[in-house]
Amino acid sequence: MNMPSASGVVGRVYVGLVLFFLYAPILVMALMSFNASEFYQLPFHFTLEWYRRLSGNEQILRAAARSLWIAVATTIFATTIGTMAAIALFRYEFPGKRVLQAMLFPPIAIPWLITGTSMLVFFFWVGIGRGTPAVILGHVALALPYVIVVVAARLETFDIQLEEAARSLGASPWRVTWAVTLPWIASGVVAGALFAFAVSFDQFVVSYFLAQPGDATLPVVIYTSIRKGFTPEINAISTIIIVISMAVMLEASRRFRFGGEQR
Amino acid sequence: MAFATRTDAARAGGMLTPAYVWLAAAIFLPLSAMLFFSMLSAAPFVSSDWRFTTANYAAFFSRSLYPYLLARSLGLSAIVTALCVLIGYPCAYVLARQIRGRSREALFLLIILPFWSNSLVRIFSWAIVLRGNGFLEVAINAVLPFPVSLSLMFSFTAIVIGLVHSYLPYVVLTSYLALQAIDDSLVEAARSLGAPFRTILWRILLPLSLPGLVAGAVLIFVPVAGSFMEARILGGRAGTLYGTVIEDQFVAVFNWPLGAALSFILLAVVFVILGVASPVLRRAR
Numbered sequence: 424m425n426m427p428s429a430s431g432v433v434g435r436v437y438v439g440l441v442l443f444f445l446y447a448p449i450l451v452m453a454l455m456s457f458n459a460s461e462f463y464q465l466p467f468h469f470t471l472e473w474y475r476r477l478s479g480n481e482q483i484l485r486a487a488a489r490s491l492w493i494a495v496a497t498t499i500f501a502t503t504i505g506t507m508a509a510i511a512l513f514r515y516e517f518p519g520k521r522v523l524q525a526m527l528f529p530p531i532a533i534p535w536l537i538t539g540t541s542m543l544v545f546f547f548w549v550g551i552g553r554g555t556p557a558v559i560l561g562h563v564a565l566a567l568p569y570v571i572v573v574v575a576a577r578l579e580t581f582d583i584q585l586e587e588a589a590r591s592l593g594a595s596p597w598r599v600t601w602a603v604t605l606p607w608i609a610s611g612v613v614a615g616a617l618f619a620f621a622v623s624f625d626q627f628v629v630s631y632f633l634a635q636p637g638d639a640t641l642p643v644v645i646y647t648s649i650r651k652g653f654t655p656e657i658n659a660i661s662t663i664i665i666v667i668s669m670a671v672m673l674e675a676s677r678r679f680r681f682g683g684e685q686r
Numbered sequence: 687m688a689f690a691t692r693t694d695a696a697r698a699g700g701m702l703t704p705a706y707v708w709l710a711a712a713i714f715l716p717l718s719a720m721l722f723f724s725m726l727s728a729a730p731f732v733s734s735d736w737r738f739t740t741a742n743y744a745a746f747f748s749r750s751l752y753p754y755l756l757a758r759s760l761g762l763s764a765i766v767t768a769l770c771v772l773i774g775y776p777c778a779y780v781l782a783r784q785i786r787g788r789s790r791e792a793l794f795l796l797i798i799l800p801f802w803s804n805s806l807v808r809i810f811s812w813a814i815v816l817r818g819n820g821f822l823e824v825a826i827n828a829v830l831p832f833p834v835s836l837s838l839m840f841s842f843t844a845i846v847i848g849l850v851h852s853y854l855p856y857v858v859l860t861s862y863l864a865l866q867a868i869d870d871s872l873v874e875a876a877r878s879l880g881a882p883f884r885t886i887l888w889r890i891l892l893p894l895s896l897p898g899l900v901a902g903a904v905l906i907f908v909p910v911a912g913s914f915m916e917a918r919i920l921g922g923r924a925g926t927l928y929g930t931v932i933e934d935q936f937v938a939v940f941n942w943p944l945g946a947a948l949s950f951i952l953l954a955v956v957f958v959i960l961g962v963a964s965p966v967l968r969r970a971r
Contacts, residue, residue, distance in 0.1 A: 434780035438793055441777045441858075445800050445851065451821045452811035463814060465824050500708075508705035515698040523706065530713050532905075533956065534912025536929050537720075537949045538713065540936050544723050544946060545716035547731060564712030567705055596697060625804040627915060632936060642806045649810055649919055658814065661807040672802040676795055 449665060456658035463655070473659040483644060483660055490624060490641040493555065497562040497623035502616040505570030510604060512571070513578040514586070527568040535628035538565070543632040557633040558640065562626055566619035573618055577611025610678045617675035625668050717953075724946035732942075742947035752931070752948065759928035760955070762842075763910040766849045767903050770857045773850070775899060778861035779891070783873075794862060801855035809916050812848045813839065816920070840922030848920045849910055857902035864898025865891065897969040904963045908956050928952065 459468035477483060512520065530538065539561070546557045581604065589599045605612070627642040634643050641664065648657055723729065724743070728736040746752045781794050800808060815821050816839040823836050838844050868891065876886050892899075914929035921927075932952070935945025960967075 431784050434784045438777055438780050438785075438797075441773065441854070442793075442796055445797065445854070448811040448815045448851065449800065449808065452807075452814045455814055455821075463817070463820065465821075504704040504708060507701040511698045511701035515694060517695070517698060523702065526706070526709060526714075529717075530709065532908060532960065533717075533953065534909050534929075536912040536914060536932060537953050537956075538716070540932065540945060540949055541716035541720040542712060543936060544942060545719040548719055560708075560712045564709055567709060571705070621802055625802075625806075627804075627806045631915075642804065645810070646806060646915065646919075649813070653810075653813075657810065661804075661810055664804050665807050668803040669799055672799055673795070675802075676798075 452658055453662040453665070456655055456662045458655065461654055473655040476656050477659045480656065483641070483656075486639055486641045486644040487660070489555065489638070493558055493562065493640060494620050494623040496559050497566055498616050498619045500559070500563045501566035501570050501619040502612060505567050505615060505619070506574050506605075506608075506612050508567075509571045509574035509578060510600065510608075513575060513581075514583070527571055530565050530568050535565075539629040539632040542629065546633065553633055554635045554638060558630050561629045561633050562623040563619075565626065565629060566622040569618040569622060570615035573615040574608060574611045577608045577614075581607050614675045614678040617671050617678070621668055621671050621675070624671070625664075720946045721950060723943050724950050726943045729942045742944050743951070745944060746948065746951055752928075755926065755928040755931055756951070756955070759911050759913075762845065762849070762913075762927065763907045765846055766853065766910050767907045769846070769850045770854050770906050771899065771903055774854050774857035774902070775861050778858045778865055781858070782862050782865035783891075794858075798855045798859050801852075801859070805852050806915060808852060809848045809919050812844065812851065813919055816844050816847070839920070840924060842921065842924050844920040845917050845925060848916045849913065852916065853906040853910065856905050857899070860898040860902035860905070861895055862898075864895035868894050897966055900963055900966045904959065904967065907959060911956065912952060 454467070455463050456473055457467075457469055457471070458465075459470040459472065512523065542557065542561050543553070546552060546560070551557050551560070585603050585607075586599050589603045590596070594602065625642070626640075627646060630640045631643050631646065634640055639647070641660070645657060645660065725738050725740065726736050727739045727741065730736050777797070781790055781797075785793065816836070820839070822838070823834070826834050826836070838847070872890055872894075873886055876890055881889075912929050912932075914927060914933045917925035917927045917930055918933075928948070932945050932948050935941045935948065
């Protein structure tokens with residue numbers, strides 16, 4: 424191994440500074456959830472008081488449970504129908520395919536403020552209204568493009584001749600999908616599912632417009648509390664959320680190595 | 687190319703329908719409904735006495751407040767995008783061209799990880815850091831011999847800091863992918879012919895990674911133009927933006943047709959930006 428040059432050292436220090444900028448506020452926030460002062464005063468006195476209070480906070484616990492099961496439902500729906508769509512887009516050539524691929528772009532590119540308020544207007548109009556069904560409808564639509572793109576990326580490494588071989592040996596199309604294609608893309612499907620979970624679990628804007636006020640998801644409840652004035656209890660729940668969502672994404676990127684050299 | 691057989695067509699249709707019906711029901715029909723709403727005098731489920739009107743769009747131009755706030759939001763987008771590019775591109779360069787092996791992948795992952803974590807919580811963390819007598823102020827005063835009052839919280843600067851923190855990983859991600867794809871031999875050839883680093887940057891690295899850089903910039907500019915939560919938490923009274931006015935129409939004032947018209951004006955601006963950027967973006971794979 425050769426020593427990094429002078430410019431290499433400068434580069435490393437620079438990346439270090441960027442990482443400091445990205446992580447320092449999160450660490451400060453987490454630290455303050457273990458600090459005794461209600462008004463975030465230093466010096467630091469360690470306490471678990473805020474986590475203890477959190478465990479008795481009915482409103483936040485119910486919102487957390489709701490967020491979790493909405494994320495699980497979103498993951499199941501988005502992964503199932505998204506994987507099906509990705510396989511069909513990969514396997515078949517047909518007119519209008521490019522239009523279908525382009526239709527995946529708006530949910531990602533249009534600001535969530537616009538998507539969220541449009542959903543609110545439409546769901547009210549057709550009688551779905553606000554509430555958990557509306558939130559799930561919205562979350563799945565936002566998660567679908569991610570699932571399709573991630574699974575499609577994995578499919579690109581798949582040799583379509585394997586399908587043809589299986590079919591020529593007499594396997595039915597469903598059998599081909601189940602026994603040949605799915606095992607190959609399994610890691611992509613799992614990564615897609617983790618993305619879908621993260622999109623839903625961390626989603627604030629769309630949930631904010633679609634959730635019933637007394638029946639909201641965790642980020643919406645946190646937003647409302649922050650605006651009323653906050654206590655370290657919010658730091659405690661925020662710390663838990665950030666640990667969960669980082670763990671989910673760490674696992675997702677281990678399987679879907681975007682950026683890293685693709686195997 | 688058409689389908690090989692009719693059953694193929696049926697199968698493809700069967701596999702695609704659920705996903706695209708869902709997208710239609712939750713994205714495309716709502717956007718159409720919103721366009722329809724923006725041209726009504728009142729929401730149909732509020733008042734049966736509604737008619738078509740252009741008054742909601744006229745309202746945008748009749749009050750200078752709305753164009754002013756749209757300009758303010760777009761200005762905020764421009765500042766945040768520029769800062770993210772200035773900070774993020776060199777970072778992507780170091781990762782893609784200077785660091786090799788396993789540490790590169792680990793560092794890259796560390797940088798994009800926060801991006802995928804909860805954005806609301808990350809904005810909240812800045813509220814803890816920036817608040818008066820907060821962590822940053824105490825830390826600075828512990829180092830400096832004279833008292834400093836930052837009063838950054840509830841200012842435009844605070845919104846900019848929070849948004850740069852939120853979106854910085856985007857530009858690192860897209861620039862990194864583009865920079866990493868550049869053939870090493872191109873840079874080697876230029877270097878062996880005596881080109882200084884500045885020439886290599888301007889003539890090789892920047893032009894070849896431009897699609898990635900522009901993709902990152904667009905992916906930052908567009909959502910920032912529609913941001914409201916960041917401004918509400920970090921901006922306080924300084925936090926009135928185009929996005930917060932739209933939010934108000936839907937959750938506080940309940941003038942949905944006006945909100946719809948304001949949203950569509952923003953959407954039109956977004957489409958113009960995407961249209962202008964699309965020739966460059968098409969080259970990004």
